Amino acid sequence: xxxxxxxxxxxxxxSIYLTTIGRRTGLPxxxxxxxxxxxxxxxxxxxxxxxxxxxxQAQPATRFRVGQREFRGHAEMIADQAGALQRIKDLFRSKYxxxxxxxWYEGTERVAIQIRVEGRLQKExxxxxxxxxxx
Numbered sequence: 001x002x003x004x005x006x007x008x009x010x011x012x013x014x015s016i017y018l019t020t021i022g023r024r025t026g027l028p029x030x031x032x033x034x035x036x037x038x039x040x041x042x043x044x045x046x047x048x049x050x051x052x053x054x055x056x057q058a059q060p061a062t063r064f065r066v067g068q069r070e071f072r073g074h075a076e077m078i079a080d081q082a083g084a085l086q087r088i089k090d091l092f093r094s095k096y097x098x099x100x101x102x103x104w105y106e107g108t109e110r111v112a113i114q115i116r117v118e119g120r121l122q123k124e125x126x127x128x129x130x131x132x133x134x135x
Contacts, residue, residue: 074118
Protein backbone atom coordinates (compact mmCIF):
# COMPACT_ATOMS: atom_id res chain seq x y z
CA UNK A 1 0.00 0.00 0.00
CA UNK A 2 1.29 3.43 -0.92
CA UNK A 3 1.74 6.21 1.61
CA UNK A 4 -1.23 8.58 1.49
CA UNK A 5 0.83 11.51 0.16
CA UNK A 6 1.95 9.38 -2.82
CA UNK A 7 -1.63 8.24 -3.47
CA UNK A 8 -2.85 11.86 -3.33
CA UNK A 9 -0.16 12.93 -5.83
CA UNK A 10 -1.17 10.11 -8.19
CA UNK A 11 -4.84 11.09 -7.92
CA UNK A 12 -4.18 14.83 -8.34
CA UNK A 13 -1.50 15.25 -11.01
CA UNK A 14 -2.59 15.58 -14.63
CA SER A 15 0.29 13.90 -16.49
CA ILE A 16 2.34 10.79 -16.08
CA TYR A 17 5.74 10.25 -17.66
CA LEU A 18 5.78 6.54 -18.45
CA THR A 19 9.10 4.86 -19.21
CA THR A 20 9.03 1.59 -21.09
CA ILE A 21 11.82 -0.49 -22.56
CA GLY A 22 11.85 -0.48 -26.36
CA ARG A 23 10.89 -3.93 -27.60
CA ARG A 24 13.38 -3.69 -30.48
CA THR A 25 16.15 -1.48 -29.09
CA GLY A 26 16.12 -2.40 -25.41
CA LEU A 27 16.47 1.31 -24.65
CA PRO A 28 14.27 3.30 -22.23
CA UNK A 29 11.49 5.26 -23.91
CA UNK A 30 9.47 7.91 -22.05
CA UNK A 31 6.10 9.30 -23.08
CA UNK A 32 3.80 11.85 -21.43
CA UNK A 33 0.22 10.60 -20.97
CA UNK A 34 -3.06 11.43 -19.30
CA UNK A 35 -4.00 8.90 -16.64
CA UNK A 36 -6.25 8.05 -13.74
CA UNK A 37 -5.31 6.47 -10.43
CA UNK A 38 -7.57 4.12 -8.50
CA UNK A 39 -6.99 1.56 -5.77
CA UNK A 40 -3.27 1.05 -6.35
CA UNK A 41 -3.41 1.16 -10.15
CA UNK A 42 -2.51 3.70 -12.80
CA UNK A 43 -5.14 3.45 -15.53
CA UNK A 44 -4.43 4.38 -19.14
CA UNK A 45 -6.02 4.19 -22.58
CA UNK A 46 -4.11 3.67 -25.81
CA UNK A 47 -4.44 2.74 -29.43
CA UNK A 48 -3.22 -0.83 -29.98
CA UNK A 49 -0.49 0.31 -32.34
CA UNK A 50 1.26 2.87 -30.12
CA UNK A 51 4.86 2.00 -29.40
CA UNK A 52 4.55 2.50 -25.66
CA UNK A 53 1.61 0.05 -25.49
CA UNK A 54 3.45 -2.54 -27.58
CA UNK A 55 6.55 -2.05 -25.42
CA UNK A 56 4.48 -2.78 -22.30
CA GLN A 57 3.13 -5.93 -23.90
CA ALA A 58 6.69 -7.12 -24.53
CA GLN A 59 8.10 -5.94 -21.17
CA PRO A 60 5.46 -5.19 -18.52
CA ALA A 61 7.95 -4.02 -15.86
CA THR A 62 7.98 -0.23 -16.03
CA ARG A 63 8.60 2.97 -14.15
CA PHE A 64 6.87 6.30 -14.22
CA ARG A 65 7.09 9.80 -12.84
CA VAL A 66 4.28 11.95 -11.53
CA GLY A 67 5.45 15.41 -10.50
CA GLN A 68 8.75 14.85 -8.71
CA ARG A 69 7.86 11.33 -7.55
CA GLU A 70 9.11 8.26 -9.37
CA PHE A 71 7.49 4.85 -9.07
CA ARG A 72 7.97 1.35 -10.35
CA GLY A 73 5.06 -0.67 -11.67
CA HIS A 74 3.95 -3.70 -13.60
CA ALA A 75 1.52 -3.48 -16.52
CA GLU A 76 -1.37 -5.90 -16.52
CA MET A 77 -3.57 -6.43 -19.54
CA ILE A 78 -7.30 -6.32 -18.77
CA ALA A 79 -9.68 -9.07 -19.90
CA ASP A 80 -12.92 -7.04 -19.65
CA GLN A 81 -11.91 -4.27 -22.03
CA ALA A 82 -15.39 -2.77 -22.48
CA GLY A 83 -15.98 -2.41 -18.74
CA ALA A 84 -12.48 -1.13 -18.08
CA LEU A 85 -12.65 1.45 -20.87
CA GLN A 86 -15.94 2.78 -19.53
CA ARG A 87 -14.52 2.99 -16.00
CA ILE A 88 -11.40 4.81 -17.20
CA LYS A 89 -13.46 7.23 -19.30
CA ASP A 90 -15.59 7.98 -16.23
CA LEU A 91 -12.46 8.64 -14.16
CA PHE A 92 -11.05 10.81 -16.97
CA ARG A 93 -14.31 12.80 -17.10
CA SER A 94 -13.98 13.54 -13.38
CA LYS A 95 -10.34 14.52 -13.75
CA TYR A 96 -10.12 16.25 -17.15
CA UNK A 97 -13.73 17.13 -17.98
CA UNK A 98 -16.41 15.77 -20.30
CA UNK A 99 -15.34 17.89 -23.30
CA UNK A 100 -11.80 16.46 -23.23
CA UNK A 101 -13.06 12.88 -23.08
CA UNK A 102 -15.50 13.49 -25.94
CA UNK A 103 -12.82 15.12 -28.08
CA TRP A 104 -9.97 12.66 -27.46
CA TYR A 105 -11.52 9.34 -26.47
CA GLU A 106 -15.09 8.94 -27.74
CA GLY A 107 -15.48 7.25 -31.10
CA THR A 108 -11.90 5.95 -31.21
CA GLU A 109 -10.78 2.39 -30.69
CA ARG A 110 -8.78 2.16 -27.49
CA VAL A 111 -7.42 -0.49 -25.18
CA ALA A 112 -7.43 -0.20 -21.41
CA ILE A 113 -4.18 -0.74 -19.51
CA GLN A 114 -3.62 -0.93 -15.81
CA ILE A 115 -0.26 -0.59 -14.12
CA ARG A 116 -0.01 -1.97 -10.62
CA VAL A 117 1.98 0.55 -8.57
CA GLU A 118 4.70 -1.45 -6.83
CA GLY A 119 6.44 1.31 -4.93
CA ARG A 120 8.35 4.53 -5.07
CA LEU A 121 11.86 4.81 -6.50
CA GLN A 122 14.60 6.61 -4.67
CA LYS A 123 16.34 9.56 -6.39
CA GLU A 124 19.82 8.05 -6.15
CA UNK A 125 18.74 5.25 -8.52
CA UNK A 126 18.45 7.34 -11.65
CA UNK A 127 19.07 4.93 -14.53
CA UNK A 128 15.82 3.94 -16.27
CA UNK A 129 17.31 0.71 -17.56
CA UNK A 130 18.56 -0.50 -14.18
CA UNK A 131 15.30 0.43 -12.44
CA UNK A 132 13.18 -1.55 -14.85
CA UNK A 133 15.50 -4.53 -14.84
CA UNK A 134 15.44 -4.59 -11.03
CA UNK A 135 11.64 -4.51 -10.72
